[in-house]
Amino acid sequence: MIFLALTYIAASLITIGVVWLSAYNPDFSNLLREITQEDSLFENLSAFMLFLIGTVSLFTLFKYSMVPLVSFFFFLTTILGFLGFLEETSWTQHYFGFETFDFLKSSNLQQETNLHNLINPELFGSFVHASIYTFFIYIPLLLKLFDKVRFNARLEKYISFFEPSLHVTMMAMFGASLQAYFHPGALSDSLSLLGAYLILFLLLFMKHNIIRFLEFAHFVFLLLSTLFFILSYKIFHFENMQYEIREAIFTVVFTFWLVNLQQQIKKKKI
Numbered sequence: 001m002i003f004l005a006l007t008y009i010a011a012s013l014i015t016i017g018v019v020w021l022s023a024y025n026p027d028f029s030n031l032l033r034e035i036t037q038e039d040s041l042f043e044n045l046s047a048f049m050l051f052l053i054g055t056v057s058l059f060t061l062f063k064y065s066m067v068p069l070v071s072f073f074f075f076l077t078t079i080l081g082f083l084g085f086l087e088e089t090s091w092t093q094h095y096f097g098f099e100t101f102d103f104l105k106s107s108n109l110q111q112e113t114n115l116h117n118l119i120n121p122e123l124f125g126s127f128v129h130a131s132i133y134t135f136f137i138y139i140p141l142l143l144k145l146f147d148k149v150r151f152n153a154r155l156e157k158y159i160s161f162f163e164p165s166l167h168v169t170m171m172a173m174f175g176a177s178l179q180a181y182f183h184p185g186a187l188s189d190s191l192s193l194l195g196a197y198l199i200l201f202l203l204l205f206m207k208h209n210i211i212r213f214l215e216f217a218h219f220v221f222l223l224l225s226t227l228f229f230i231l232s233y234k235i236f237h238f239e240n241m242q243y244e245i246r247e248a249i250f251t252v253v254f255t256f257w258l259v260n261l262q263q264q265i266k267k268k269k270i
Helices: 002-024 031-035 041-063 068-088 121-145 153-162 166-176 184-206 213-231 242-266
Strands: none
Touching: 002 031, 002 041, 002 213, 002 242, 041 068, 041 242, 068 242, 121 166, 121 184, 121 242, 153 242, 166 184, 166 213, 166 242, 184 213
16 A cells, blocks of 8 residues: 555656646656657556556455455456556556557557557546546545445445545546636536535545644645646646546556555455
8 A cells, every 4th residue: 555655646746747847848748748759757657557457457356255246356357457457558568568459450549459449538537537526526426525424234234345535536536627617628527627626625524623734745745746737737738638648647546546456355354
């Protein structure tokens, strides 16, 4: 967990530094574009994290005894992790440089050996972002805000197990804050982030007595980062750039959450 927390902190600070230099130092005006190209730092971070997701999930499946639903979940994340790694690296084409098959060249947006580029990028991106907002931001925030609401005992057990921590939610919000502000195509994205902030503000106000110092410090960092990104909006583009960094942050978030689930299983909490 410490390694993943440090990875998130490092990726966040590098992101802020890259945005700062790209937006306010003419000598580095192309830095954001260069660092988000194919085989860049952040794309390789995404690939590594996806491989780690598959590895952690597979290890958990064989190492620990779990209820069937949780076993099935880790089976799915094993497939998701390794398949995501293969897709991110174009089935290792980035490493070994083999030629793309002819039938993929004609229909693949990047003429690479992968399947996700056969899908409309806006549709694929919208699905991923909607999933992040739903399962890592909105549902966890609402569960914490309305923590007095009760479900049946079995459902509460699963909710308690799967619910991301406030730190994980704010990590996801940091990733979501990297967007093309004031671009018409990103309007729903911006409104989703604004809605998340409103719920988070309400949560901090109503539940301030249970908010830990590190959670509040994380919130301040998140808020200042988002304001900084908004002020630097001119360097962001709707097509890609910041979204490559965003994807890398999301993979770190998912890995962090997955390892937390594994620790709960280790402690026999499910």
